[in-house]
Amino acid sequence: MTVQLSHRGPAAERPGTDPTPPTPRPEGPAMTLLDIDHLTHTYGTGPGAHMALADITFDVKQGEFVSIVGPSGCGKTTLLRTMAGLMPPTGGDLRFLDQRITDVPEGLAMVFQDYRGSLFPWLTVESNVRFPLQHLGLDKAEEQRRVSESLEAVGLAGNEKKYPGQLSGGMQQRVAIARALAYRPKIMLMDEPFASIDAQTREDLEDLVLKVREQFDMTMLFVTHDIDESVYLADRVVVLSKPSTVVQTILDVPLGRHRDQITTKEDPVFIQIRGEVARMIRNAPAGHELLAERRSA
Numbered sequence: 001m002t003v004q005l006s007h008r009g010p011a012a013e014r015p016g017t018d019p020t021p022p023t024p025r026p027e028g029p030a031m032t033l034l035d036i037d038h039l040t041h042t043y044g045t046g047p048g049a050h051m052a053l054a055d056i057t058f059d060v061k062q063g064e065f066v067s068i069v070g071p072s073g074c075g076k077t078t079l080l081r082t083m084a085g086l087m088p089p090t091g092g093d094l095r096f097l098d099q100r101i102t103d104v105p106e107g108l109a110m111v112f113q114d115y116r117g118s119l120f121p122w123l124t125v126e127s128n129v130r131f132p133l134q135h136l137g138l139d140k141a142e143e144q145r146r147v148s149e150s151l152e153a154v155g156l157a158g159n160e161k162k163y164p165g166q167l168s169g170g171m172q173q174r175v176a177i178a179r180a181l182a183y184r185p186k187i188m189l190m191d192e193p194f195a196s197i198d199a200q201t202r203e204d205l206e207d208l209v210l211k212v213r214e215q216f217d218m219t220m221l222f223v224t225h226d227i228d229e230s231v232y233l234a235d236r237v238v239v240l241s242k243p244s245t246v247v248q249t250i251l252d253v254p255l256g257r258h259r260d261q262i263t264t265k266e267d268p269v270f271i272q273i274r275g276e277v278a279r280m281i282r283n284a285p286a287g288h289e290l291l292a293e294r295r296s297a
């Protein structure tokens, strides 16, 4: 996935607007940024129709890190695409900042698994990061400040003039993250962003995501098929069922904001939650079975 500052990013539709004015942190309970209410999605119609999502309800509050995990093929990408406004769902309600999502919402950036497909190979690193900013109407100094700050944040200062093809996969994904950060979205959606990256680099990138989350006070929705990753990163884990998919459960991860690849993963709380998620995914029922159980309860 790329920063859905894809090649035709959200802000590109709205010249002269800056989606990033800082949202003041409200007093009291955190504001709901993303609200998914009984979302359904069916591909096709008639006898060949496939109901991918049967009933998905959860929300993401400002400042939260929510991960979504589920069995293979359970509709994680379908869900993220509907939330990003890339595909209208066939039912239910989907709101970003209390506005129904009908198009790619302003203030949302997406980072995809396929970093190679998301970066422009003919543009330098800094031009890739600057690309979505061109449509925000920022002055040049602010544009440059954001590019430099974002590249610094992802540890790529000094690589501005390189081209994506001169970078490792992990570094290219850092560029994609920097591009999302430079846009200053209110929420970042990430679709298995580290699935094609080797294990060691992946851990570094997970920690990078946690660091930029703190630095930019970013709200994150992170889709992964990796159970450890889902728990390590998140404040809450949304566990999906098998298709037709529903939310099996939503687990809190009371591990505090500071995470460490070794000590956090040794923490009994982490081990217990990780085990719980693994069991739920291994024994995941089909969504329609869960729905029938819930209706009869």
Ligand SMILES: Nc1ncnc2c1ncn2[C@@H]1O[C@H](COP(=O)(O)OP(=O)(O)OP(=O)(O)O)[C@@H](O)[C@H]1O
Pocket (backbone or CB within 6 Å): 043, 044, 050, 052, 071, 072, 073, 074, 075, 076, 077, 078, 079, 225, 243
């Ligand atoms: N365009 C489409 N037309 C028909 N069916 C589709 C389409 N896209 C996805 N599907 C089906 O919908 C279901 C969910 O697909 P999706 O890619 O959202 O799942 P996923 O959880 O992201 O998969 P994976 O675990 O492989 O990443 C699958 O059964 C898939 O075959």
